[in-house]
Amino acid sequence: MNGTSKTAAALANNRDAGQGSLIGYFPLGYPNLDASVDAAIAMCQNGVDVLELGIPYSDPVMDGIVIQEATAEALANGFKLKQTFDAIRRITEAVETPVLVMTYWNPVIQYGVEKFAEDLSDAGAAGLITPDLIPDEAGEWLEVSNRLELDRVFLATPTSSEKRMQAACELSRGFAYAVSTMGITGARTEVDQLARQVVQGIRSTNTNQNAAVGIGISTTDQVKEVNEYADAAIVGSAFVKAYQAGGLQALIEKVIELDPKK
Amino acid sequence: MTNLRDETGPYFGEYGGRFVPESLIAALDELEETYRVAKADPTFQLELAELHRTYTGRPSIITEVKRFAEHAGDVRVFLKREDLNHTGSHKINNVLGQALLAKRMGKKRIIAETGAGQHGVASATAAALFGLDCVVYMGEVDTERQALNVARMRLLGAEVVAVKTGSRTLKDAINEALRDWVANVETTHYLLGTVAGPHPFPTMVRDFHSVIGTEARQQMLDEFGFLPTALAACVGGGSNAIGLFHAFLDDEDVALYGFEAAGEGMHTDKHAATLNYGRPGVLHGARSYMLQDEDGQTIESHSISAGLDYPGVGPEHSWLKDLGRANYRGISDDEAMSALRLLSQTEGIIPAIETAHALAGVLKLGKELAPGSSILVNLSGRGDKDMETAAKYFGLI
Numbered sequence A: 001m002n003g004t005s006k007t008a009a010a011l012a013n014n015r016d017a018g019q020g021s022l023i024g025y026f027p028l029g030y031p032n033l034d035a036s037v038d039a040a041i042a043m044c045q046n047g048v049d050v051l052e053l054g055i056p057y058s059d060p061v062m063d064g065i066v067i068q069e070a071t072a073e074a075l076a077n078g079f080k081l082k083q084t085f086d087a088i089r090r091i092t093e094a095v096e097t098p099v100l101v102m103t104y105w106n107p108v109i110q111y112g113v114e115k116f117a118e119d120l121s122d123a124g125a126a127g128l129i130t131p132d133l134i135p136d137e138a139g140e141w142l143e144v145s146n147r148l149e150l151d152r153v154f155l156a157t158p159t160s161s162e163k164r165m166q167a168a169c170e171l172s173r174g175f176a177y178a179v180s181t182m183g184i185t186g187a188r189t190e191v192d193q194l195a196r197q198v199v200q201g202i203r204s205t206n207t208n209q210n211a212a213v214g215i216g217i218s219t220t221d222q223v224k225e226v227n228e229y230a231d232a233a234i235v236g237s238a239f240v241k242a243y244q245a246g247g248l249q250a251l252i253e254k255v256i257e258l259d260p261k262k
Numbered sequence B: 001m002t003n004l005r006d007e008t009g010p011y012f013g014e015y016g017g018r019f020v021p022e023s024l025i026a027a028l029d030e031l032e033e034t035y036r037v038a039k040a041d042p043t044f045q046l047e048l049a050e051l052h053r054t055y056t057g058r059p060s061i062i063t064e065v066k067r068f069a070e071h072a073g074d075v076r077v078f079l080k081r082e083d084l085n086h087t088g089s090h091k092i093n094n095v096l097g098q099a100l101l102a103k104r105m106g107k108k109r110i111i112a113e114t115g116a117g118q119h120g121v122a123s124a125t126a127a128a129l130f131g132l133d134c135v136v137y138m139g140e141v142d143t144e145r146q147a148l149n150v151a152r153m154r155l156l157g158a159e160v161v162a163v164k165t166g167s168r169t170l171k172d173a174i175n176e177a178l179r180d181w182v183a184n185v186e187t188t189h190y191l192l193g194t195v196a197g198p199h200p201f202p203t204m205v206r207d208f209h210s211v212i213g214t215e216a217r218q219q220m221l222d223e224f225g226f227l228p229t230a231l232a233a234c235v236g237g238g239s240n241a242i243g244l245f246h247a248f249l250d251d252e253d254v255a256l257y258g259f260e261a262a263g264e265g266m267h268t269d270k271h272a273a274t275l276n277y278g279r280p281g282v283l284h285g286a287r288s289y290m291l292q293d294e295d296g297q298t299i300e301s302h303s304i305s306a307g308l309d310y311p312g313v314g315p316e317h318s319w320l321k322d323l324g325r326a327n328y329r330g331i332s333d334d335e336a337m338s339a340l341r342l343l344s345q346t347e348g349i350i351p352a353i354e355t356a357h358a359l360a361g362v363l364k365l366g367k368e369l370a371p372g373s374s375i376l377v378n379l380s381g382r383g384d385k386d387m388e389t390a391a392k393y394f395g396l397i
């Protein structure tokens, strides 16, 4: 499934060099559109291997308070869905880093699944991470993403059955998102033992799918530890928090601090 | 054609499904399977029926309201008295069913969302009865306008969490309950309070409320010798409405009317008339009509009634609307409040503000129907919880 994937290629490059990978999340439109594009580019220039660009949504049930507040601020400041594509274009023109868009499903439905995918592809995005779209409901997205060779990331969780784990890995392209814990986004002091189990589950499918661990990761040690058994660590809230506290400079410092490639 | 009554999801036409994080799928599967087994298990059905007889107070009676009907043209009006249930609304029907399922699944903690507080009170009540821990999420705005119900829930031993995000009403309470569930899914049952959400909730909650229509249909035949011309119910998420409608879905001569909250009026943008003004989309785990902007961002709803102040609606209603089987109309805050006072002063029955939307609908509908028609209304709840709002609205104290 990963043959044409920009994301899988980026992870493989690091793996071949004996290094871990860092996937970094930032919400588009936070605190405003231009600042979020600058932040995203800076993240890519300073050590993020795959960018996860979040689209603000009114009802983000998979997100903790840090990302909720940031995306609510983006919406309050006037973020519009159609700005996504130009923002991606600006990012992909500035850096080579694969850009995965993280979006809840309703905005995509309203835009039109096919048109959304085409505009993503035209803008140079790698694909989509879909936190509230399970493979069972993804028919149209599977079809267009196949046609346009876009990456698509489904979630594998500690409670996923073997059969569902298999489906998530078979149908993901780029990586499968190993949910590290039972919970929503937000920094945690310990990344669960459960993360290892989920990655083990992904490894034991017959798919050779990459496993990236996310939810709750915020420290250098956690990023390192995760990269010992998985293909990448995904960090979100910690980056948003850094930006909140000290703007672009603090964000860049956080990326450099967490970068496992050194 | 197959019977409409037999539709069991996960899809109602193009509506329904499961649009939730993967983390919840195992719990939804477990719930679906537990419910499938329980539904076919006579001991479960007996246990629930016995609880309803000895605790809820079922069957609820039917009251014909002649003095009220004088204001509704030339029709007879019958009330299915869900307000007389223990805890004061229809919500208990679903809560007891799901609490029994939580017990079967070995879950010791239940969480619930609530708008008007009626579902929260019913959940806190069941938790007390079955010895379960209970956390109720309630938008901060609603904790203020339904403060009495907050006190009731706390007295019953539940923890009430005031949700301060978004519009701080029912929609955000559901978001917060879903987040809690994602984190605690192994120990916790999410006792969802209406016919929305991911499968199996819309089907299961409907089934637990279908006792309303099943009883009422038989009572109409036994006590009056005919079926009503039309049914009327208020629609928030849609549970009391589908509970009444379901047994009648295949009675083609019985017309179905759902009344949504039009808030400050249908011509304004301050309403909760999802089926009238929404478009299909995904909210809270199911595809259904919803209030949203062109980007698919949910639009905040507005209603004087906390229980109808919701920008979504259950998928089965979306399906019945598209099929043309049910009609959905809007009722403004003012129309509802005036119907609330009218029922109080003509019949000595004080309805919930939610329910008053159905009554206001009847006042209009009665004048459209042929003389001699009859309307059966789901009197979904009593108005005690709304006394503060009513006192303010009418300047009573």
Ligand SMILES: Cc1ncc(COP(=O)(O)O)c(C=O)c1O
Binding pocket: B089, B090, B115, B116, B117, B118, B119, B193, B194, B195, B234, B235, B236, B237, B238, B239, B240, B241, B306, B307, B308, B352, B354, B355, B380, B381, B382
């Ligand atoms: C008395 C009463 N009726 C109706 C409703 C609306 O819910 P539903 O549309 O699910 O029946 C509520 C909800 O709080 C309620 O308390």
